[in-house]
Amino acid sequence: MISNIAELIADRIGTMPASERRAAQTLIANYPMIGLKTVAEFSAAAGVSSPTILRFVSRLGFQNYPEFQSSLQDELAAQLQSPATRTLNPPSPGGGTVSPMLEATLDNMRETFRHLSDKQLADIAARLADRRGKTFLIGGRFTDPLARYMAAHLAVIQPNVFHLAGQESMWRDRLIDMGKRDVLVIFDIRRYQNSLVRFAEKAHQRGVQIVLFTDQWLSPIARFARHVIAGRTAVPSAWDSSAALFVVAETLIGAVTRQLEAEGAKRIREMESLR
Amino acid sequence: MISNIAELIADRIGTMPASERRAAQTLIANYPMIGLKTVAEFSAAAGVSSPTILRFVSRLGFQNYPEFQSSLQDELAAQLQSPATRTLNPPSPGGGTVSPMLEATLDNMRETFRHLSDKQLADIAARLADRRGKTFLIGGRFTDPLARYMAAHLAVIQPNVFHLAGQESMWRDRLIDMGKRDVLVIFDIRRYQNSLVRFAEKAHQRGVQIVLFTDQWLSPIARFARHVIAGRTAVPSAWDSSAALFVVAETLIGAVTRQLEAEGAKRIREMESLR
DNA sequence: CAAAATACGTAACATACGGTACAGCGCTCC
DNA sequence: GGAGCGCTGTACCGTATGTTACGTATTTTG
Structure with missing residues (x-):
């Protein structure tokens, strides 16, 4: 089950042409902030052209760039909601009604x-x-x-x-x-x-x-x-x-x-x- | 010393007119995600008009909305880098009433x-x-x-x-x-x-x-x-x-x-x- | 090696977005 | 009670942004 965009990219990066792969790599390297910037900035950072970025997000299954950005934002919001503890503390194996x-x-x-x-x-x-x-x-x-x-x-x-x-x-x-x-x-x-x-x-x-x-x-x-x-x-x-x-x-x-x-x-x- | 936008808002919210205060409150309540969306979405969420949002960010000292967004993004990026310094309100050494x-x-x-x-x-x-x-x-x-x-x-x-x-x-x-x-x-x-x-x-x-x-x-x-x-x-x-x-x-x-x-x-x- | 298909960027385009001018309104202070 | 000021939203504008069409380059395949 693929739950976030980073996984999605890792999953598909193999099937991508060279330039799109560079886009993918830059996104992963600066995940997810670069994806929240404009297409122009993203493309510049990746050293490719804007259309390549758009083809890239389209290949990930998004209809357009804003939709891709919203998705990133949602992901980020979910992360911020649950501070460190959620990922650090495994949901207490005892499974009592108390802990959660x-x-x-x-x-x-x-x-x-x-x-x-x-x-x-x-x-x-x-x-x-x-x-x-x-x-x-x-x-x-x-x-x-x-x-x-x-x-x-x-x-x-x-x-x-x-x-x-x-x-x-x-x-x-x-x-x-x-x-x-x-x-x-x-x-x-x-x-x-x-x-x-x-x-x-x-x-x-x-x-x-x-x-x-x-x-x-x-x-x-x-x-x-x-x-x-x-x-x-x-x-x-x-x-x-x-x-x-x-x-x-x-x-x-x-x-x-x-x-x-x-x-x-x-x-x-x-x-x-x-x- | 004011280091992030949330503090900045808390500092100046007292001097703001009613509508801008509503903008400030909605931003704090959904910090910082709402600020990364478009002016239109932000204004809708706060129940005020777009110009009010723009006046709000201007009052915070930003030249324009994109600059404000970049600032939020930088802040977010810094947070993501070091999960340790996650806290918005640093343990206020000055003996804040909150932390203890x-x-x-x-x-x-x-x-x-x-x-x-x-x-x-x-x-x-x-x-x-x-x-x-x-x-x-x-x-x-x-x-x-x-x-x-x-x-x-x-x-x-x-x-x-x-x-x-x-x-x-x-x-x-x-x-x-x-x-x-x-x-x-x-x-x-x-x-x-x-x-x-x-x-x-x-x-x-x-x-x-x-x-x-x-x-x-x-x-x-x-x-x-x-x-x-x-x-x-x-x-x-x-x-x-x-x-x-x-x-x-x-x-x-x-x-x-x-x-x-x-x-x-x-x-x-x-x-x-x-x- | 030739021909075709794919990949990629340039440039033109449409639109949605941020920005601004302005007018109406309520509030405060004479 | 009236004048002035500040706040707020409506309506409009310019532009930066995402998008698309197309031509060239590059790779693939027979």
């Missing part, structure tokens, strides 16, 4: 944080730590618990943190309390919920700053969001995993806490004395 | 699962999949969202799943519905809550099987529990992390789902049709 799930989850987290800069998190944390406005949190069918989790922590270290629970009509009415200085944290992964999208839009219209936790395909809410956190969710299970988003949430909670250190500590002590 | 937190969390998970056997998880999953009894879930101050998360999923694939919410008196009254065939899933990490301990004890007296999610120091509820899952919670933050427990929960959800495959699938379809 755990491995995938760990990968998801690494991958999620790879796309997340310190600066971005710091920005969001600063926004959440800004005490001039209120903070609202809400989530979808399966992600609402994440919103609750975050709300539970934030509420300890600062006032004016509200988790929007209950019926849609309930939180819709809260819109009236929201304004420019306020922040709305939304969790929404596939399948995206229309009610949330509508809500986000209305909040956005009121000038509320939206922080969105979503999956890599981006909820439509991204359209209205000031900050978007895209977590990986794919695991070998019937369900998507929110674990990566959960960890991002915890990281943010930690960052906000640090920023509010001084006042937060006082507040926590005060709260303890009340319990 | 993520590393600790990943360690926690590995450590948690190291002490968890396939058999143990399978047993618990079997118990939860047993449809003869009811399943109740509850958590503490910060962990209740985990109970909710688990309940939300389990409730989709089987009947008689109940999350115990609200006041203590509320769930105490539910004790009367609980018996030998029922399962009570409790989340309790430091600082352990007396109310939960009392509740667990009473449930235990009624013969309810308790599945406890706790930290490595074991909540006193472990005394009454049939199954104990001890997750690592230590992270460099003011708070404990529930992430490891979260992942165990997801793993369990997956396992139960697999066990109830047949009936579960039917149920899910039925539920879809109701929505």
Whole structure:
């Protein structure tokens, strides 16, 4: 079974005329980057003419050059999705139900944080730590618990943190309390919920700053969001995993806490004395 | 020092107008593949117009789109050369808030699962999949969202799943519905809550099987529990992390789902049709 | 050794792509 | 409330890019 273009070339290079073989060799030598450049560059690098490159990709079975490039890109994307571990760690011979799930989850987290800069998190944390406005949190069918989790922590270290629970009509009415200085944290992964999208839009219209936790395909809410956190969710299970988003949430909670250190500590002590 | 485009974006995303920010977000979410496609495809994916994409890359300091693409390709090529330096966000020596937190969390998970056997998880999953009894879930101050998360999923694939919410008196009254065939899933990490301990004890007296999610120091509820899952919670933050427990929960959800495959699938379809 | 077939590059071509001008709109700031 | 500015998309343009036709060179075969 031939699964990638490199193998395909190795398979057919024997049947190719001299110039096309040179094209094949240059591609293999600079795989796959040279194939993503223009025909002209490719041909120059291989020391052959453009038509030769085109005949070459055509011989590989592609209709045209762009199609060939797309194929290379897909291959590359698949590679980038699964970082080193996938190829390094054989899928744990024990074949338990645990390992694959755990491995995938760990990968998801690494991958999620790879796309997340310190600066971005710091920005969001600063926004959440800004005490001039209120903070609202809400989530979808399966992600609402994440919103609750975050709300539970934030509420300890600062006032004016509200988790929007209950019926849609309930939180819709809260819109009236929201304004420019306020922040709305939304969790929404596939399948995206229309009610949330509508809500986000209305909040956005009121000038509320939206922080969105979503999956890599981006909820439509991204359209209205000031900050978007895209977590990986794919695991070998019937369900998507929110674990990566959960960890991002915890990281943010930690960052906000640090920023509010001084006042937060006082507040926590005060709260303890009340319990 | 900014060494790659992703960082560059993170650095400047704050200064960008809304539409360009959307472009930036979609690029980060699908980094870097989207940037290698045509302007038209990129713009479509981001839901903005082509000129916005061009303004976006121009704002990043590139003369034109092809130059931007070349830059992405170079970056990609460098990555492919040395798999070791794969990381987008280098371990930020400046004491970034991200890395230590993520590393600790990943360690926690590995450590948690190291002490968890396939058999143990399978047993618990079997118990939860047993449809003869009811399943109740509850958590503490910060962990209740985990109970909710688990309940939300389990409730989709089987009947008689109940999350115990609200006041203590509320769930105490539910004790009367609980018996030998029922399962009570409790989340309790430091600082352990007396109310939960009392509740667990009473449930235990009624013969309810308790599945406890706790930290490595074991909540006193472990005394009454049939199954104990001890997750690592230590992270460099003011708070404990529930992430490891979260992942165990997801793993369990997956396992139960697999066990109830047949009936579960039917149920899910039925539920879809109701929505 | 001749004739045919194949391989290869040059040059002309069409189009899809990146780029730009401009107008409408919303927002902010007097 | 009005003027100004900045953002964004539509429509159009020039061109770089992939593609094709064709003629020459090279190899193959009888």
